Amino acid sequence: MVIKYERDNIDTDVILPGTYLKIHDYDELATHAMEGIDPEFHSKVKEGDFIVAGKNFGCGSSREHAPIALSHSGVKAVLALSFARIFYRNSVDGAFLLPIEIDEDTYKNIENGDELEIIIEKNEITNLTKNQTYRIKPFSEIISKIILAGGLFKFKP
Amino acid sequence: MSQTLFEKIWESHVVVEKENGPSLLYIDRHLIHEVTSPQAFDGLRMKKRKVRRPDLTIATMDHNVPTSKRTLQIIDQTSAIQIQTLEKNCKEFCIKLFDMNSPYQGIVHVIGPQLGITLPGTTIVCGDSHTSTQGAFGAFAFGIGTSDIEHVLVSQTLWLETLKPFEIQIEGKIRNPFAITAKDIILSIIKNIGTDGGIGTVIEYRGQGITELSMEQRMTICNMSVEAGARAGLIAPDQKTFDYLRGRKYTPKNYEDLVELWKDDLKSDPNAKFEKSFRLNVDDIAPQVSWGTNPAMTSDVTETVPSPEEFAKGDEIQQKNVEKALQYMDLKPGTDITDINIDRVFIGSCTNARLEDLIEASKVVKGKKVSKKVRAMVVPGSQMVKKEAEKMGLDKIFKEANFDWRESGCSMCLGMNPDILKPGERCASTSNRNFEGRQGAGGRTHLVSPVMAAAAAIVGHFVDVREMEIN
Numbered sequence: 001m002v003i004k005y006e007r008d009n010i011d012t013d014v015i016l017p018g019t020y021l022k023i024h025d026y027d028e029l030a031t032h033a034m035e036g037i038d039p040e041f042h043s044k045v046k047e048g049d050f051i052v053a054g055k056n057f058g059c060g061s062s063r064e065h066a067p068i069a070l071s072h073s074g075v076k077a078v079l080a081l082s083f084a085r086i087f088y089r090n091s092v093d094g095a096f097l098l099p100i101e102i103d104e105d106t107y108k109n110i111e112n113g114d115e116l117e118i119i120i121e122k123n124e125i126t127n128l129t130k131n132q133t134y135r136i137k138p139f140s141e142i143i144s145k146i147i148l149a150g151g152l153f154k155f156k157p
Numbered sequence: 158m159s160q161t162l163f164e165k166i167w168e169s170h171v172v173v174e175k176e177n178g179p180s181l182l183y184i185d186r187h188l189i190h191e192v193t194s195p196q197a198f199d200g201l202r203m204k205k206r207k208v209r210r211p212d213l214t215i216a217t218m219d220h221n222v223p224t225s226k227r228t229l230q231i232i233d234q235t236s237a238i239q240i241q242t243l244e245k246n247c248k249e250f251c252i253k254l255f256d257m258n259s260p261y262q263g264i265v266h267v268i269g270p271q272l273g274i275t276l277p278g279t280t281i282v283c284g285d286s287h288t289s290t291q292g293a294f295g296a297f298a299f300g301i302g303t304s305d306i307e308h309v310l311v312s313q314t315l316w317l318e319t320l321k322p323f324e325i326q327i328e329g330k331i332r333n334p335f336a337i338t339a340k341d342i343i344l345s346i347i348k349n350i351g352t353d354g355g356i357g358t359v360i361e362y363r364g365q366g367i368t369e370l371s372m373e374q375r376m377t378i379c380n381m382s383v384e385a386g387a388r389a390g391l392i393a394p395d396q397k398t399f400d401y402l403r404g405r406k407y408t409p410k411n412y413e414d415l416v417e418l419w420k421d422d423l424k425s426d427p428n429a430k431f432e433k434s435f436r437l438n439v440d441d442i443a444p445q446v447s448w449g450t451n452p453a454m455t456s457d458v459t460e461t462v463p464s465p466e467e468f469a470k471g472d473e474i475q476q477k478n479v480e481k482a483l484q485y486m487d488l489k490p491g492t493d494i495t496d497i498n499i500d501r502v503f504i505g506s507c508t509n510a511r512l513e514d515l516i517e518a519s520k521v522v523k524g525k526k527v528s529k530k531v532r533a534m535v536v537p538g539s540q541m542v543k544k545e546a547e548k549m550g551l552d553k554i555f556k557e558a559n560f561d562w563r564e565s566g567c568s569m570c571l572g573m574n575p576d577i578l579k580p581g582e583r584c585a586s587t588s589n590r591n592f593e594g595r596q597g598a599g600g601r602t603h604l605v606s607p608v609m610a611a612a613a614a615i616v617g618h619f620v621d622v623r624e625m626e627i628n
Contacts, residue, residue, distance in 0.1 A: 007478050009352050009451045013592040018573035021192050022221060022235035036594045054474045056353040056386060059451075060590060061571075062286040063193060064302035082353055085388055086286055090302035142179050142318065152304050153200075157173075157181075157316070 030072035058087025071096035095151035193284030263539020273405030292391035327366025339374035355387030464490035509587035510538030528617035
């Protein structure tokens with residue numbers, strides 16, 4: 001199911017506020033995910049959910065805690081118009097979640113609560129709620145390989 | 158073939174290159190702090206691996222160290238544990254650590270250059286996005302996450318996809334270099350190119366407007382490159398760069414020979430091709446104050462808070478961004494920036510807590526008192542900055558004006574140590590991020606220069622510092 005935030009520049013300080021960077025336990029980190037803009041997030045997010053957002057998702061600090069907190073909340077992918085690069089890389093490095101770039105039409109069409117199916121091999125999203133299909137921007141070769149390997153340390157160049 | 162400075166540094170550090178793929182780059186310096194490193198060390202232990210080059214790895218503690226007297230105990234247990242963990246990890250893996258009681262402790266990006274660890278032409282990484290600060294010395298310096306920290310610890314290398322060179326040409330000459338600072342230049346740039354204007358790029362700042370700046374001012378510019386979405390920012394080294402680094406604690410013994418090499422090599426060739434370009438003329442720029450919840454939401458101090466429609470110019474999402482920002486900041490469109498009253502002032506952070514920043518701010522403060530409605534603090538970027546400032550008597554100037562004079566650390570930049578805003582408090586801050594909750598849940602941040610922050614502390618609201626009388 002989709003949790004949509006209609007805003008750009010969702011930064012790592014709202015994805016995981018700085019005060020929680022001292023927490024070592026990933027599941028405990030997850031209880032504070034998105035707390036900066038959505039204190040209800042932890043109670044509503046379910047395993048397999050997707051976040052949809054605007055431009056420059058994950059800007060700001062290099063804290064890997066941000067994708068970790070989302071991933072341990074159950075978020076499988078973030079669909080955004082664009083990503084800040086450190087967040088993008090951190091998400092892929094640890095195979096925490098898929099950072100998927102979508103275009104503006106797709107962004108407008110997907111609504112809060114929609115059920116999606118994402119088929120990476122086909123670069124395709126199916127909106128099961130609306131019976132629509134969208135294209136996603138393909139991952140570069142190296143990013144696909146790291147994702148398929150299950151993260152940077154499992155990847156053999 | 159003509160190359161940019163960034164391409165030259167990149168090429169000289171490639172260990173393995175793959176066609177249409179990423180390159181494995183050699184990393185010259187790896188800086189570490191207490192927050193983003195613990196899991197990386199855990200990874201090493203789990204896989205029974207060692208640090209490949211402990212001699213090129215340097216650690217300090219800055220993010221969650223309290224800025225109260227060093228003799229006091231750390232009350233927050235989780236912070237204390239994180240700090241002890243770094244001590245333990247550095248001991249176990251033979252890494253040089255500047256701990257809380259070291260005369261060299263400080264914000265990692267402040268001490269790098271001060272100790273001569275940061276050098277032109279090198280690759281520098283740290284688990285902190287503001288590593289870009291050190292690009293001011295002509296280094297390719299960038300922030301990484303914890304997985305990448307582990308990768309660098311074990312291999313002293315990093316896989317990286319190519320980045321595009323982005324040229325920002327700063328033209329003209331600032332008329333009032335006291336009131337208009339490097340902070341105003343970089344905020345003006347971000348206001349123009351946006352928080353995502355630099356995604357996928359490394360910015361090279363060039364032109365007269367840059368060469369005129371001191372090294373410390375150049376660091377302020379490069380520091381906030383990441384706020385424009387760039388992976389790094391850099392400036393070609395010149396005589397000011399070479400002079401700054403001469404004779405520091407870790408400056409190499411063959412420094413003068415290196416300078417001779419750098420002088421010829423470390424600049425973009427005349428016909429080098431940049432994939433993106435932006436020009437800013439600084440002749441007439443005004444002091445800048447951010448009013449929103451990202452650094453691009455910034456105006457001249459002489460302007461008013463814009464309306465969402467006006468700022469968004471037809472972009473629907475942007476309009477919603479601004480609506481939410483103004484709601485969070487509790488500001489109404491049309492309010493004069495100079496009518497915004499503040500509760501707190503923070504002069505500090507890796508953006509603006511070096512000696513020059515404190516000197517400039519002290520000129521505004523000297524002989525005056527902080528407004529009764531305001532609580533103001535100065536947090537030097539490092540113990541070295543603090544000591545030099547005290548030698549000059551700056552601490553007395555600030556203390557006599559009722560500023561709090563603190564020990565060095567990241568302090569109120571990021572709300573993970575005792576220095577935080579209370580919900581609803583409004584702060585004039587010399588830091589780099591005005592994100593929601595960045596300085597503490599519910600806190601409201603206005604990004605400004607040290608001079609503007611000092612002036613706001615005295616009068617209780619923002620003022621056009623060009624018109625202030627300075628002692």
